Amino acid sequence: MYTFSTIQNLETDLLAGKVTCVQLVEESIKSIETKKHLNVFLEVFNATALEQAKRVDEKIQSKTQGKLAGLIIGLKDNICYKGHKVSASSKILEGFESLYSSTVVERLLNEDAIIIGRLNCDEFAMGSSNENSAYGRVLNPLNEKMVPGGSSGGSASAVAANLCHATLGSDTGGSIRQPASFTGTVGLKPTYGRISRWGLIAYGSSFDQIGPITKTVDDAALLLQIMAGSDEYDTTASQKPVANYPEILAQTKKYKVAYLKECLESSGLDVEVKQHTNDAFEKLKKEGHTVTGVDFPYLDFLVPTYYVLTTAEASSNLSRFDGVHFGYRSPNATDLESTYKKTRSEGFGKEVKRRIMLGTFVLSAGYYDAYYSKAQKVRNKIREKTREILSEYDFIITPSTPGTAFEFGKNSEDPIKMYLEDIFTVQANIVGCPAISVPNGLHSNGLPIGIQIMGRDFEEGDLLNISKQIMQ
Numbered sequence: 420m421y422t423f424s425t426i427q428n429l430e431t432d433l434l435a436g437k438v439t440c441v442q443l444v445e446e447s448i449k450s451i452e453t454k455k456h457l458n459v460f461l462e463v464f465n466a467t468a469l470e471q472a473k474r475v476d477e478k479i480q481s482k483t484q485g486k487l488a489g490l491i492i493g494l495k496d497n498i499c500y501k502g503h504k505v506s507a508s509s510k511i512l513e514g515f516e517s518l519y520s521s522t523v524v525e526r527l528l529n530e531d532a533i534i535i536g537r538l539n540c541d542e543f544a545m546g547s548s549n550e551n552s553a554y555g556r557v558l559n560p561l562n563e564k565m566v567p568g569g570s571s572g573g574s575a576s577a578v579a580a581n582l583c584h585a586t587l588g589s590d591t592g593g594s595i596r597q598p599a600s601f602t603g604t605v606g607l608k609p610t611y612g613r614i615s616r617w618g619l620i621a622y623g624s625s626f627d628q629i630g631p632i633t634k635t636v637d638d639a640a641l642l643l644q645i646m647a648g649s650d651e652y653d654t655t656a657s658q659k660p661v662a663n664y665p666e667i668l669a670q671t672k673k674y675k676v677a678y679l680k681e682c683l684e685s686s687g688l689d690v691e692v693k694q695h696t697n698d699a700f701e702k703l704k705k706e707g708h709t710v711t712g713v714d715f716p717y718l719d720f721l722v723p724t725y726y727v728l729t730t731a732e733a734s735s736n737l738s739r740f741d742g743v744h745f746g747y748r749s750p751n752a753t754d755l756e757s758t759y760k761k762t763r764s765e766g767f768g769k770e771v772k773r774r775i776m777l778g779t780f781v782l783s784a785g786y787y788d789a790y791y792s793k794a795q796k797v798r799n800k801i802r803e804k805t806r807e808i809l810s811e812y813d814f815i816i817t818p819s820t821p822g823t824a825f826e827f828g829k830n831s832e833d834p835i836k837m838y839l840e841d842i843f844t845v846q847a848n849i850v851g852c853p854a855i856s857v858p859n860g861l862h863s864n865g866l867p868i869g870i871q872i873m874g875r876d877f878e879e880g881d882l883l884n885i886s887k888q889i890m891q
Contacts, residue, residue, distance in 0.1 A: 450582050464534060464535060491585075498619055550569070566827055573586075590606075601867070603858045605636055609629075676813065677710075809875050853882050856869040
């Protein structure tokens with residue numbers, strides 16, 4: 420059985436004839452079946468993956484292969500792939516088949532990546548534990564009693580369990596970085612607009628970003644380079660040129676790093692997570708970087724601001740799922756009104772309904788100014804303060820999460836407790852800046868600890884550079 424390490428090594432082995440793409444796909448399909456109990460994949464694209472593998476093998480023979488030849492990638496179940504089902508792990512989109520491919524899928528296929536299947540996630544990307552899927556929870560392959568994180572739990576678990584080489588997730592408030600932290604993988608949320616959102620089923624349109632989950636920073640850099648750039652189908656996609664991220668990784672750079680004092684002094688922070696974070700700071704100092712603590716007075720406002728704004732956007736975005744246009748329609752409906760009511764009541768899960776109702780409330784007459792308008796003002800304050808720090812320092816570093824992966828059911832009965840799991844990750848989405856989670860050692864409980872680095876807008880090259888230095 421072939422052991423994947425990096426995209427570069429895979430390319431070398433494919434060109435040397437040590438392995439074929441067909442062999443890689445067959446081994447991946449077998450591994451997915453063997454570890455079916457993890458509930459990572461909602462569907463495996465056996466036929467199309469093998470067809471693509473044969474085509475790529477032919478390209479390798481003629482030396483016309485792309486940069487991702489033979490790389491087996493899984494898609495979070497909210498990213499569209501033409502001719503394949505996509506459901507956002509919700510009953511309301513049961514049986515729906517995508518009519519077009521997302522921009523990221525097109526760009527990956529153009530470089531000869533092989534898409535193996537769609538991955539389980541929290542319904543409509545709403546959750547921090549992957550317990551909200553209509554198709555059952557995903558298990559953490561490192562400890563099956565623990566959550567894999569969310570909402571991209573299937574994406575992170577697939578990489579950690581070696582079911583595929585890399586995956587795509589979406590990150591609205593930490594949904595790539597938090598599961599990466601819980602599974603010991605690398606999770607990158609690019610700058611808002613760096614990667615096109617065309618073909619991503621929306622949750623919070625001013626927060627959502629697609630990004631990779633990988634084993635190494637080098638692989639994340641290459642995937643970002645291929646997926647990034649302007650897109651005629653997405654007006655929010657940036658026109659800024661895409662840097663050569665792998666080339667920037669090869670450079671040796673020294674940086675000025677800030678950490679948020681309030682994060683490390685938080686009473687909810689696990690003692691060992693704090694210690695590992697401080698150890699990382701000491702290593703950076705020894706390597707010639709500057710590390711300084713700074714004040715950030717808005718820590719307690721991050722989660723409330725995030726949930727007011729994202730639920731408002733979700734209530735608007737999810738209004739299209741009504742049983743009339745596509746997807747699930749209640750068999751118990753008798754007229755138009757009951758079609759809407761019963762379809763949405765039966766089709767959406769508990770957490771999605773909670774967020775739709777909260778979003779509708781904060782947008783309603785009499786409450787708009789008190790909640791939504793005020794949250795927008797606080798968002799601007801958070802942006803200003805974060806960018807003020809990043810004007811003086813290259814990065815802001817915090818723990819990725821307050822603790823390691825928690826047990827199933829521990830937080831699921833208390834929404835507020837679950838929402839606070841995102842306390843360190845939502846800042847990057849509120850601001851729009853890039854952020855990454857990389858492994859930072861093991862807790863005494865045997866589970867991985869993640870460290871999060873936030874950088875300046877569109878400076879992912881430097882963000883990846885310091886991430887690689889931390890991992891080394």
